[in-house]
Amino acid sequence: MIPNLPSKTIERLSQYRRILSSCKEQGKTHIYSHELASLLNNTAVQVRRDIMLIGHVGTLRKGYDILELLNRIGEIIDSEDVLKVALVGVGKLGEAILSYFTGKNTKIKIVACFDVDPNKTGKEIGGIKCYPQYNLKEITKRENISIGILTVPNNVASDVANLLIEAGIKGILNYTSTHISVPENIYLEKYDMVTSIEKVAYFVKHS
Amino acid sequence: MIPNLPSKTIERLSQYRRILSSCKEQGKTHIYSHELASLLNNTAVQVRRDIMLIGHVGTLRKGYDILELLNRIGEIIDSEDVLKVALVGVGKLGEAILSYFTGKNTKIKIVACFDVDPNKTGKEIGGIKCYPQYNLKEITKRENISIGILTVPNNVASDVANLLIEAGIKGILNYTSTHISVPENIYLEKYDMVTSIEKVAYFVKHS
Numbered sequence: 001m002i003p004n005l006p007s008k009t010i011e012r013l014s015q016y017r018r019i020l021s022s023c024k025e026q027g028k029t030h031i032y033s034h035e036l037a038s039l040l041n042n043t044a045v046q047v048r049r050d051i052m053l054i055g056h057v058g059t060l061r062k063g064y065d066i067l068e069l070l071n072r073i074g075e076i077i078d079s080e081d082v083l084k085v086a087l088v089g090v091g092k093l094g095e096a097i098l099s100y101f102t103g104k105n106t107k108i109k110i111v112a113c114f115d116v117d118p119n120k121t122g123k124e125i126g127g128i129k130c131y132p133q134y135n136l137k138e139i140t141k142r143e144n145i146s147i148g149i150l151t152v153p154n155n156v157a158s159d160v161a162n163l164l165i166e167a168g169i170k171g172i173l174n175y176t177s178t179h180i181s182v183p184e185n186i187y188l189e190k191y192d193m194v195t196s197i198e199k200v201a202y203f204v205k206h207s
Numbered sequence: 208m209i210p211n212l213p214s215k216t217i218e219r220l221s222q223y224r225r226i227l228s229s230c231k232e233q234g235k236t237h238i239y240s241h242e243l244a245s246l247l248n249n250t251a252v253q254v255r256r257d258i259m260l261i262g263h264v265g266t267l268r269k270g271y272d273i274l275e276l277l278n279r280i281g282e283i284i285d286s287e288d289v290l291k292v293a294l295v296g297v298g299k300l301g302e303a304i305l306s307y308f309t310g311k312n313t314k315i316k317i318v319a320c321f322d323v324d325p326n327k328t329g330k331e332i333g334g335i336k337c338y339p340q341y342n343l344k345e346i347t348k349r350e351n352i353s354i355g356i357l358t359v360p361n362n363v364a365s366d367v368a369n370l371l372i373e374a375g376i377k378g379i380l381n382y383t384s385t386h387i388s389v390p391e392n393i394y395l396e397k398y399d400m401v402t403s404i405e406k407v408a409y410f411v412k413h414s
Contacts, residue, residue, distance in 0.1 A: 010409045014402040018384060039386045041395065077405055079412045085404065092303035097400060099299065104401045108408050146411050147404070170414055171407040177225060179246045187410035188248065189403055193304060194311045196396055197292065197354070198221040198284055199214060200378040201315050203394035204353050205286045206211060207377055 005053065010077065012050055015040055017073045024066050032063035078107040084145040086169075088136065088160050089152030090115040090125055093175060097149060098126030111143055136160070140167035147171045154178045212260065217284065219257055222247055224280045231273050239270035285314040291352040293376075295343065295367050296359030297322040297332055300382060304356060305333030318350055343367070347374035354378045361385045 005013075019039050023031055033051070034044040051057075051064065056072045058064035087094055090113050101110060114133045115121060121132040131139055140148070148164040150157055150172060157178035164172060171187040174180055182188045212220075226246050230238055240258070241251040258264075258271065263279045265271035294301055297320050308317060321340045322328060328339040338346055347355070355371040357364055357379060364385035371379060378394040381387055389395045 004413060005409075007406060007410070010406050011402055014405040015399065018399070018401070019386060038388070041388075077409055079408065083408050083411060092299050092306065096299035096303055100400055101404065105405065108404055147407055149404070171411040173403055173407050179226060181245075181248075185414060187407055187414065189407045191398070191403060192222065192225070193307055194225070195218055195221040196380055196398060197308065197315055197356070198312065199217050200354055200380050200394055200396050201286065201290050202212075202217045202284055203214070204290060204378040207392060207394065 005076070009050055009053065012040075012042070012046070013054070013073050013077055016047070016050070017070060017077070020066050020070050020073070024070065029066055030058075030062040030064060031066055033058065035063070078105075082106075083108050083147060084143055085110045085147040085149060086136075086140055086143075086145045086164075087113040087128070087149040087151060088115075088133065088164070089150065090117075090120050090130055091151060091153075094149075094151035095125060097151065097175075098128050102127055108147075110149075111145060112139055114139075133160075137163050137167040140164060140169060145169060147173070150174045150176055150180075152176060212283070216257055216260065219247075219249070219253070220261070220280050220284055223254070223257070224277060224284070227273050227277050227280070231277065236273055237265075237269040237271060238273055240265065242270070285312075289313075290315050290354060291350055292317045292354040292356060293343075293347055293350075293352045293371070294320040294335070294356040294358060295322075295340065295371070296357065297324075297327050297337055298358060298360075301356075301358035302332060304358065304382075305335050309334055315354075317356075318352065319346055321346075340367075344370050344374040347371060347376060352376065354380070356380045356382065357387075358382045 016036060019036060033047040037044040037047045054072055054076050056069055085108060087098060087110055098110060098113060110128050113125060113128050113130045114136050115130055116133045120130050123130050146169060148169045150160060152160050154176050157176040158180050161172055161180045165186060174190045177192055223243060226243060240254040244251040244254045261279055261283050263276055292315060294305060294317055305317060305320060317335050320332060320335050320337045321343050322337055323340045327337050330337050353376060355376045357367060359367050361383050364383040365387050368379055368387045372393060379389060381397045384399055
């Protein structure tokens with residue numbers, strides 16, 4: 001049984017997994033909640049609550065079994081089938097995401113990218129085939145792609161999002177600074193670099 | 208008097224500002240809380256609460272005065288003096304951030320970037336001068352830079368963060384997937400692309 005978890009919990013589970021994987025690579029077999037917490041600027045109470053929520057327990061003496069916890073988080077976060085992702089707009093940010101993400105998660109795969117520039121289409125970029133943007137809807141449908149990453153210029157963000165939704169996409173990760181509207185059944189995650197820098201600036205100013 | 212606000216509120220104020228600016232450019236003078244909310248997939252109650260918190264009120268008939276609200280948010284979020292930012296690691300992501308952020312906020316300015324590649328140093332990248340990374344500490348101190356953006360390879364992220372802190376930086380925006388530890392007086396904001404995609408994937412899988 002997979003529980004329905006809040007978005008912030010998923011975010012933390014994903015972060016725990018990345019830390020646990022690197023601990024495992026370093027030959028560690030167990031980890032305490034307070035160790036995991038300190039690596040994430042989080043509290044041990046929060047870590048224990050999250051991990052209890054997915055039905056896993058550690059021991060007082062040795063902490064969590066890293067391999068067991070990794071498997072359990074995988075059961076929660078990963079799909080059984082591979083989820084296919086398309087990236088639209090292969091500018092600098094798009095390229096950075098393509099090369100960064102490749103190989104990081106075996107259950108989520110960027111299978112196509114799209115651009116309007118004929119110098120990019122037909123080639124592989126970061127190992128991913130680049131298609132002309134006018135084929136977006138057709139290929140997204142044909143390949144059964146369920147997630148779209150938007151790294152297009154702001155002025156076309158809404159149009160491209162609509163095309164993706166018409167093609168059957170279920171989730172969008174919006175890196176543009178355009179606010180796009182999506183139907184209720186589409187999951188939208190937004191990331192805005194200006195907001196992040198303004199946040200840091202606010203706290204620096206008040207420190 | 209500037210209140211001390213939670214980080215999530217700052218994030219939303221920064222987003223309101225971006226929407227209000229684009230409404231202003233379109234010639235709009237007033238906006239209702241529910242309009243602002245719908246543009247952000249937020250609730251009108253949340254919008255009213257945030258805006259009340261910074262001591263601003265709208266009218267029932269016309270909503271918020273866009274210009275007044277923009278000024279008030281600016282008083283809260285912006286510094287009186289320009290905050291200087293350095294970006295370290297001019298790969299694809301670094302370059303994308305440099306060209307994306309330039310000109311987006313007049314009170315926060317990326318004044319320097321650093322890289323180890325001699326083909327990049329000495330040049331301007333996205334309009335920002337690129338210095339050799341061995342000058343990081345010296346230039347950060349001399350220029351009185353208070354925020355660092357980390358877009359270096361994972362294996363050097365901790366070392367570079369330490370150098371920045373030694374040079375007197377007060378806030379770090381970490382785009383690497385390395386978990387860095389900072390002293391309590393340093394504000395750390397972290398962004399991990401893999402986490403964002405995994406979050407979207409989780410909700411797509413459960414939809």
